[in-house]
Amino acid sequence: MDVILFLIFALIAVACAINVVVQTHPISSALSLVGVMGSLAILYLLLGAEFIAAAQVIVYAGAIMVLFVFVIMLLNAGAETRKGRSYLIPGAPLLIVFLGLVAYYVQRMFPSSTMVRFGGFTGGGPKDIGHALFTTYLLPFEVTSILILVAIIGAIVLARKEIE
């Protein structure tokens, strides 16, 4: 059952990721990226990361991708014009060789001793995350709040209208 779930959502993720790269119109790429993120959220649930799965859907698919779609609509971005596909000749075989090497080494380094079962790890709920976040990782948490503040101010400064 877990294998079937994994295969279904891994296939959806890879298909959507390929679609992100090959679509010419940015809005199609953005919607495919939402598909990748949604299927990754299911895989996070399979790995026992409930909080991260929820945050993935809310923050990534909800907030960040809406921001992308807003900007695409705002700039009225059209389809990309292609100037030949000469890069595919060296690029596609290189990609396949690279992925084959990675898969080979991953299979060798991680023999099938560790299997993922649904419910095999239950330490990923909001309670555990919150406890670790406010004890061990308190300083990084505060630093990220400053990072967010800087990003907000930077975005406002960059995107505002120049006052004459």
Add this chain to the structure above:
Amino acid sequence: MMNAVPISWFLTLSAILFALGVAGFLFRRNIITVFMSIELMLNAVNLSFVTFSYQHKEVSGHLFTFFVMVVAAAEAAVGLAIILTVFKGRSTLNIDDVNSMKN
């Protein structure tokens, strides 16, 4: 056998998604799609973090994923503001046309 997934499958999926993100980053010419490829790479790395978190029965990987999400949100806000500014000045989204730092 049929009700458990080897951990290497998750890592291979992560590598596939990362490689596709790199391909999109290198080969696409639309600046927004290049930006989305970066998000795809970040997602692939997040999957690796959560997988290793499962392997070690540790919650730290989840927190790193959380911080990566925060950084991605900040990066999207600033990056899209930069895209807006570039578009206002040059009226193009093609990264080949934005080359005033080249010479």
